[in-house]
Amino acid sequence: MKQKTFFLVWLFSAATPLFAQEQKTWTLNDCLEYALEKNIQLQQNILTMQETEIDVKKAKAELFPSLSFTTGHNLINRPYQENSNTVSGTEIISSDNKNTYNGNYSLNAQWTLWNGGKRLNNIKQQKTNLKIAELSIAETENMLQEEIAKLFIQILYADESVAINKNTLEVSEATYARGKELFTEGSISKADLAQLEAQISNDKYQVVYAESSLRNYKLQLKQLLELEGTEEMNLALPKVNEEQVVRLLPAQEDVYQTALSTRPEIQSSKYSIENAKLNIASAKSGYMPTISLSASTSSTTNSASTNNWAQQMKYGWNNMIGINLSIPIFDNRQNKSNLQKARIQYSNSQLELTNKQKELYSTIQSLWLDALNAQQQYLAANDKLKSCTTSFDMVNEQFTLGMKNTVELLTEKNNLLSAQQQQVQAKYMAILNRTLLNFYAGQKIEL
Incomplete structure (x- = not known):
């Protein structure tokens, strides 16, 4: 019985490291939730908001007597x-x-x-500052989600590029094997065979380059999430179908109007204008007894x-x-200067809001146009890919029969690879811009 118990304990202890080494698989939603919980900049913004809450309490306490x-x-x-x-x-x-x-x-x-209403205005200003601090947190959250979405979709693109290049390498290896048979039969020259061999080396390089790009994007995502350790992230990459790519885009004006009422940077600018008005009132109170x-x-x-x-x-x-x-009778122009500066700040805050609104409209317009162009490029790339695939299959078959030379085969193969890359690039550009458009329209980031 003791020997059986010892064996079970040993078996459990030996199996524990295997379970401990099991790597987490990250979905896009996992990345977003983790960033919103752990990001350092976001935590700093939360601490700033807590400081502002203390300032509100302090401003209210100034209404009471001191002892x-x-x-x-x-x-x-x-x-x-x-x-x-x-x-x-x-x-x-x-x-x-x-x-x-x-x-x-x-x-x-x-x-x-x-004192001329200065304390009451200060309370209102501190409450407005608190709202601005809360909106600053929301701005950081939006920035994080957008950056994570961009990297995640870049990883999807890089992963599919790796698959395309590996498939191209397999075709080149099969073509080279057939080329050796044709060389043995005397149907192609040694120079033609060398070209086929060189193409394999080039395709291997493209595979390595694509894999390197994929690892680099994963590293950037890992750094953005502030994950420690040297292990590469294991991501759950969803499959994107054609319906998602060519789905009808939301209207620009609808997205813009929704963004105007929901985006934190716009609301923060509006509160800054309100704060500037209160600052003018506080400056005027300096003239009061x-x-x-x-x-x-x-x-x-x-x-x-x-x-x-x-x-x-x-x-x-x-x-x-x-x-x-x-x-106050004579204060060395202090009150007058404060009032003039407060009015300048008010004008500046109005210009800042106008600038933020223009930037928002420009961003939405660019995303919409880029998404539309990418959709059209994707549809064109699909047609091109079909024709290139048909052409390559025909030339490859004729090469196998000895009816086409190596140059013609490699030209068609490169045309096919180019068409595949163009299709993939347009596909994920459309997905990225559409995802960001939906986010500006108040929807969650999801694929």
Whole structure:
């Protein structure tokens, strides 16, 4: 029984590394969710938003009075004075002691009753800043999703390019094998056979280059996700059908109008204009008087007094309440400068919104045109691929029969490879631009 138990424990411990080494397969949605959770820039934006939340609480707290306690303790030495008279609270103390100690205790309150509405405007500004900080997070999320989608679709394109080049290499190897038979029969020359062999080397290079591009795109995606380790990402690559490529595009104007109401960069610019208006109001409040209320209660003690500490605190206790009015008269142009700068900032924020709207329209227009062109190129490339495939099959068959030479065969083969690459490029350009268009229209990124 012990031997059986030991065997099971050993079997489990030996199998554990195999399970631990199982690599995760990443879908596009996995990449998006991971980036939104782990991205450093996004986390920094969240911390900035949390700081802004603190600023809102601080601005609200400025509406309430402040309260502070102060105390001071002094040791006084009069080396050449035989006696001294000291006022402590309500009594005059005479002392011939050269060293005396006194203490002061005070509780102070200060409350700004009115300062031209500056505090209320500050609260509104901080709330607007909080909304801008939240929108900054949304902007970063959008940027991450767009970059991940671009890389993921580039990986799809590179993966299919690898498959095309491998298939081309297989055709070249089969052609070379047939070429050796024809050379043995005397149907082609040694130079023709050398060309076929050189074509294999060239196709091998193209396979290596395509695989290198695929690894590079995967590395870029891994770096964007900030994944550690040297292992290559294992991705679940979906199959894209023709219906997805040629599907009808949404109307430009519809996408633009939706984006205007949903894109965070546009909403952030609108809040910046609102903030600039509040800044003008705050600058105007600098011309207004400030009314504040102050109050205090205090007492003093002195070591030279014949009264004890409690009696001194009692008899020295005094209370004060007062109201203060401050009217700005001449401030070295400070308020005027602040108001002028606030108005300039308001104009600048309006121009910034207009610029963001133009950039958004230009982006959507470019995506739409690129998607439409890619769809048309894809359809044309399909026709070209069909004719090139037919032509190559015919020439390859004639070459096998010794009716076509090597140059004619390789020309048709290169034409076929070019048509395949053009079709794949147009295919994924259409998918990419359509995916981004849908994202600007408020849809989720998906393939």
